[in-house]
Amino acid sequence: MEVKNSAQEKIIKAKSGWAVLILSILLYVADIFALGICGMKMENSYGEVSGLYVALFVLTMIYVCLGWIWWLGLKVIGPNEALVLTLFGKYIGTLKDEGFFYVNPFCAAVNPAAKTKLNQSGDVSADSAQAAAQAQTISKKISLKVMTLNNNRQKINDCLGNPIEIGIAVMWRVSDTAKAVFNVDNFKEYLSLQCDAALREIVRIYPYDVAPNVDTTGDGIADEGSLRGSSEIVASRIREKIEEKVGFAGLEIIEARITYLAYAPEIAAIMLQRQQASAIIDARKMIVDGAVGMVQMALDKINSDNICELDDERKAQMVSNLLVVLCGNQNAQPVINSGSIY
Secondary structure, eight states, X not given: OOOTTOOOOOBOOOEEHHHHHHHHHHHHHHHHHHHHHHHHHSBOTTSOBOHHHHHHHHHHHHHHHHGGGGGGGEEEEOTTEEEEEEXXXXXXXXXXXXXXXXXXXXXXXXXXXXXOOOSBTTOOOOOHHHHHHHHTTOOOOEEOSXXXXXXXXXXXXXXXXXXXXXXXXXXEEESOXXXXXXXXXXXXXXXXHHHHHHHHHHHTTSOSSOOTTOOSSSSSSOOOOOTTTOHHHHHHHHHHHHHHHHGGGTEEEXXXXXXXXXXXXXXXXXXXHHHHHHHHHHHHHHHHHHHHHHHHHHHHHHHHTTOOOOOHHHHHHHHHHHHHHHHOSSOOOOOOOOSOOO
């Protein structure tokens, strides 16, 4: 996605904050001494007010009132943290180095997603009272760490129209702080929305289980792709779709994983019965195929060893009896014929 006037990240190198901190403290100490001296020397022995000391007293009072402005430029940056700085509305750069720095005290840090709480690692606050208290000390720093987003489970219809519930976990991080801050209104909310949209778009291509005549790759050829059997492929396509949407917002998608997959509750029982019926049919088919092979082997053995000669009627009766014995659910009860079989 192309965006006009897209912001480009600029890395700035700030000066160490220790020198400024020590200098400001020394100036405050000197200012206090200057105030004391001005108070004692303001009037001479003749009771006249010295203009020089009055001017010095005014200057020291101004510094006492405004000297703290220097401290507004002191910034502490931890590992894998960044600070996006603007000066009177203009983006001047991003501070990424860890340490204690000094920048222009009139610079403002920008992070529109600072107060946004998502279901992700390191970003969840269950107690509303605690969240309100933390809102007063919200940091404007942007985390560059890899975070995990777990959105709420989505109810989506698969390609066959069956409603399913699915949840994903997305590992992501901020790769371009300028794009994350200036290209979208709130990059966390934007990421959450695009994750849900990509999930719906990809899931609708696949059936829950393998189904005949379903093309999941878009090449016009039916394949055996399914949500349950091709979870890694589905997750990879979801990751690619999300990354395609959030790239211009300065976000990088590391990995996406399906964390929950099941039929919706309203059809779960019915689909379970369907799966059980399908499994029973497959098992019966295997039993019948095996029984027919055993009967054929028995007939061939009788003929090859010249044990006896059976006409077509007796062969049919033998086949019927063997199939009943081999395919029946219960143990067969033998019947002994003491007379002639004819």
